[in-house]
Structure formats: structure tokens, C-alpha cells
Amino acid sequence: MDDAPRTGQTRVKPDSRSSSPIGKKPRLETPLDTTTRRITENLIASTTPKKSFKKEARKARRKGLHVLPEPFSTEDVLWRDVASILGQAIVDRAVDEDIEWKSPFALKEEVELTVHSLSSNGEGLAIAPAPRHNWIVVVPLCLPGERIRARVYRHSRLHSVADLVSVEEPNNDLRDSSRIKCKYFGQCAGCQYQMLSYDTQLDLKRTVVVKAYRNFSGAFFTSYPTSFAQLNVDVPESSMPPILGTVGSPLQYGYRTKITPHFDAPPKKFQKAGPPTTARTEKITQPEWLKIGFNHVGKRDVMDIEDCPIATPVLNKAYGPMREDIIKNIYSYKKGVSLVLRDSIDVSAANSERTNPLAATETEDNTSVPCEKQVCVSDHRAIVRERVGHMLFEYPGGSFFQNNNSVLVPLTDYVRNAIFPSATAASPSERPTHLVDAYCGAGLFAITLSPYFDTIAGIELSLDSIKFATRNARLNDVPEGKCTFRAGDAADIFAAVSEFPPDHTALIIDPPRKGCDENFINQLLTFRANTVVYVSCNVHTQARDVGMILKRSEHEADQNGLKKYVLESLRGFDLFPQTAHVESVAVLRLHQPSD
Numbered sequence: 001m002d003d004a005p006r007t008g009q010t011r012v013k014p015d016s017r018s019s020s021p022i023g024k025k026p027r028l029e030t031p032l033d034t035t036t037r038r039i040t041e042n043l044i045a046s047t048t049p050k051k052s053f054k055k056e057a058r059k060a061r062r063k064g065l066h067v068l069p070e071p072f073s074t075e076d077v078l079w080r081d082v083a084s085i086l087g088q089a090i091v092d093r094a095v096d097e098d099i100e101w102k103s104p105f106a107l108k109e110e111v112e113l114t115v116h117s118l119s120s121n122g123e124g125l126a127i128a129p130a131p132r133h134n135w136i137v138v139v140p141l142c143l144p145g146e147r148i149r150a151r152v153y154r155h156s157r158l159h160s161v162a163d164l165v166s167v168e169e170p171n172n173d174l175r176d177s178s179r180i181k182c183k184y185f186g187q188c189a190g191c192q193y194q195m196l197s198y199d200t201q202l203d204l205k206r207t208v209v210v211k212a213y214r215n216f217s218g219a220f221f222t223s224y225p226t227s228f229a230q231l232n233v234d235v236p237e238s239s240m241p242p243i244l245g246t247v248g249s250p251l252q253y254g255y256r257t258k259i260t261p262h263f264d265a266p267p268k269k270f271q272k273a274g275p276p277t278t279a280r281t282e283k284i285t286q287p288e289w290l291k292i293g294f295n296h297v298g299k300r301d302v303m304d305i306e307d308c309p310i311a312t313p314v315l316n317k318a319y320g321p322m323r324e325d326i327i328k329n330i331y332s333y334k335k336g337v338s339l340v341l342r343d344s345i346d347v348s349a350a351n352s353e354r355t356n357p358l359a360a361t362e363t364e365d366n367t368s369v370p371c372e373k374q375v376c377v378s379d380h381r382a383i384v385r386e387r388v389g390h391m392l393f394e395y396p397g398g399s400f401f402q403n404n405n406s407v408l409v410p411l412t413d414y415v416r417n418a419i420f421p422s423a424t425a426a427s428p429s430e431r432p433t434h435l436v437d438a439y440c441g442a443g444l445f446a447i448t449l450s451p452y453f454d455t456i457a458g459i460e461l462s463l464d465s466i467k468f469a470t471r472n473a474r475l476n477d478v479p480e481g482k483c484t485f486r487a488g489d490a491a492d493i494f495a496a497v498s499e500f501p502p503d504h505t506a507l508i509i510d511p512p513r514k515g516c517d518e519n520f521i522n523q524l525l526t527f528r529a530n531t532v533v534y535v536s537c538n539v540h541t542q543a544r545d546v547g548m549i550l551k552r553s554e555h556e557a558d559q560n561g562l563k564k565y566v567l568e569s570l571r572g573f574d575l576f577p578q579t580a581h582v583e584s585v586a587v588l589r590l591h592q593p594s595d
């Protein structure tokens, strides 16, 4: 291969300190890069840690160089969608002719387009009209089949990004504006699917899961790949296991139990001199420059937002007075602020009512829970209390907890049913007795599933979350000694559970967006828990990790006749209705190679 970076592109050396999930000094190649070697050589390797990657990428962009997206990032996922619409022949030709970064559009050019499909990130993808048809235009808030006008504002590799100007011919089979419940729809970057029926949203999310496994898992090859690069080649959908329908959220609006609106500090001239005299003497009104809310679609600037219909009513009620307070005191802020608003059971009221069995209310399944008052917690260190079914969870306002309470009982029930399918239930000697909850946070899975196991171990990087997981076990009367939580890297859990019987152990994995690392996957494959349930907020890194587990265990089964992991089921869960985001749950179990 030609080692020299091409003009206009950059190359960053892999960092050997990284704990990449992809093997030693991997070179992650996109499907098309397999044949476009010169570009592959210029990929910023996936071994580069995120911070270095961003720093190197910034440096390179300052020099006017082109930077290929970080593997598995939102931009990488978009690139795969762009490339699969254009097809390999067009991409290869563009590389040979050195035109893959040369947009046929001018910046600010307005163009009429027909939307081809939606990307996995929810944007519309349109093939540019002839004679510029070997190029894709990415436009938010439009739907397949629609004729639109869009204004181009950025170029990338074989695609340009544009603002939606107008929908000239809507797709009335999909679009129904009467469904839209937010006055900021079309401007706020938060929710792009409000014009769709909920069933359509769930179908689209299933397609995202299908595409992620097709593009990023490489798990369904017929032969064993010799390098990780080979894992990243499109596989035909027919060779994948069926991907089930996305499980919907019981609440489709008013579900978000956490929002983080933000605002910038006053412009420098006001910071030095204080507010203009009028602002000090007259009734305080919101200065023109002050925007408190969320980002504009396609931009980094904040737009002013007074309420958010996907947030719970309690958060919306608290947000108005918070905004007023900020407006009143804005000149005392020296830096921008990201607020946190979390919906919580009123801890003081709940404490007294928990001791009063008469203060109870009926739930849908005719059981009773204490009457509870919901409040908004806006202090990062204050305790938030939340109920999942009949269990209570507490955690600090600034730490991780799932943001859609309405879907947590279906989600935890689903994970439990996956671990105890009816076939296994018939044979008590095969039932899992031990549970490992890796990336356990405040103990959501470990504690909700605790009645079904003899012994449970959880691990989590955040010391705060671990303190609360331990406290939550006590809060829910989990017998002393049944649940052990420790702070540390997820991979450390395997040394701590060496006494657990792997055949009777279930492992739940719920990592952050970047997925698992190589050390974790190696140890998982050595430990060999009978059942693995992988819950993920990033189906693309999940596909990569699951692909790796399946292929490596298949290889070992071929070598030594051991059982191998089989992907028994895979489906999306909708934790964020009205948005393009999908959570994904994969269930893997050890099977005899002949099964």
C-alpha cells in the first residue's frame, strides 16, 4: 500500500495505549475501503482514543485536510448509508478520479430534490438530480418520496448537507402535520419524527437495527474472517437471524424524565460593564441574545425553548420559573450553563408515606403503591428517586439513569424473559442461578431481577453510581450478601466472579455508546456465561461487538468442539419516541455446534 497521505487528506497513527475492541493495531476499513486502499490508508484508525481523534481531526481540518469519520460515529453511520445508495462502483470511480470530496454544489445553492430514503440518523437522503447524480444530499425533516427544496451548507465525502427550505410535494402516506405536538418542530434538533405515525417510527427503528447488523457486525459470513477489516463488509439480510419488531414506549409524549436545556454566558461587553442601565432599572425582560433551550437543527447554536412536550409535565412546570430566574440573574453568569431537570418522587413526602400503608394507590395490575408526589430535581448532587414497577431507585441528579421511566418495566421484564425462556424453565436444573450485571449504573437490572437469582454481582466505573446501587439493594430489601456491587472497569468483573458457575450464569451488558472494549470481549469469551443479554444505546457498536463474539466463539467451536454463542433474538426498544434514536437488545446463548 502507498503509505504517503494523499493531498487534502490526513493520516493519524494508531495509538498503542488504546483499548480498542478491534484487536491489536487494527485498521478498520469500511466496505468500500476494501477496494479503495488509498483512502483506507488515510483513515484515522479506530485505535486513536476519542480525545486524540478529535484533537487530530481538528488540527487536520484547520490545515484544510479531509478527515474520514471516526469509525462507528454518527458521521460514519451516515457515510455507510450514502455509500450504499451510490453503490460501490460509483464510489470506486470517484476515488480513482479523485473527485470524492468535490461537491457539484456551491455553498448556499438551493436545489430541488426527491428524497430517496432515511438515514439511520433520521435525515432524508436524496440523490442529486442528473447530471450531478453521483452525489447525495442529506436533508433533515423530510420523508422518502417527497419533493423538497433544500439549501446546501456543507460538503463531505460524496455528499453535501443542506437545510430544508420547503416540502414541495409531501408524502401524504407518511406525513401528517396534525400529529405534531411541539411548536418548535422543524427548528429544534430534538425530535424529527413527530409527523409520522408511531407504527411508522417503530418500523423505521427496526430498519436501523437491520442496517446496523448488516453494515457493522460481519457476524453472518459463511467463513471465518481472517481480519477485523473483513468483519466490516455488507452481509446479505437473508443470512441474518430475524430481527423482531421494535417494542414501543407506553408513553410517546411526556415521557422524558431528564432534560438538559442550556444557555451561553452574557456577551463579553456585558460581562465587563454589567447590564445596560435599562436592564438594571426597568422591568427585566429577556435580552435578545439570550437563548435558553436546545440546539437548532443542523447547527450548534442554542434556540430559545419554553417547553418540551416529550418531557414529563413535572419538568415542564418547573422549567418556566427556572427560566425566569435565569433571565433575572443572567449578568451574574460568567460561563454558559447546562441545566439538569430530573423528574423525581418527592423524597421527603415519599419517606413519610412509605411508613404509612394507608397512603396507597392502585396500579394497573391492581396492586398498590404508596401515593407519591413528583417533583423536579435540578441539583446534580441531590437525590432523585424513581419507581420501576414496585422497586425504588435512588441516584444523584447528575448521574446516569434511563430517561424514559414508562418503558423500564417492559424492558426489564423482556430481559428477564430472555434469560428464563419457557423451555429452560421446564428444567430447573438448567435455570440460571447467578447474574452478572456489567456496566450496572445504579443497579437497574441487577435489582429488578434480584428475586430470580441466588447471587448477583454488578460492576460500574462511577463510584457514585456504585454507592447508590448498594443503597438501592437495601432500599428494596434485597437479602444481605445477595447482591455485590463494585466500582471498576467492566472487564474486572470476570476475576471477581470466578466462583460463579458459567453454565448457570446470565451476563447483562449495557455499556455506553462506544460499546465494549477488546479486554472485556476476551474475558467474556473465556468466562462463557450461558446467556448474554446485550442492551445498547448504540446499535452500531453493539453490532460490532456481537459480531466479534459470534465469530470468535464459532472459531473456538470449530477448533475444540466447545459450545458456541448463537444470536437467539434481536430487537429495538423505543426509549425515545419522536426521535430517530433506538435502543437495541440482543440475546445470545451457548449452543452445541450442531444445534
Ligand SMILES: C[S@@+](CC[C@H](N)C(=O)[O-])C[C@H]1O[C@@H](n2cnc3c(N)ncnc32)[C@H](O)[C@@H]1O
Binding pocket: 400, 401, 402, 438, 439, 440, 441, 442, 443, 444, 445, 459, 460, 461, 462, 465, 488, 489, 490, 491, 510, 511, 512, 537
Ligand atoms: C448505558 S449506562 C447503563 C447503566 C445501567 N445498566 C442502567 O440501565 O441504568 C452505561 C454505564 O456504564 C458505565 N461505564 C462506562 N464505562 C465503563 C467501564 N469501562 N466499565 C464499567 N462501567 C462503565 C457508565 O458510568 C454508565 O453508568
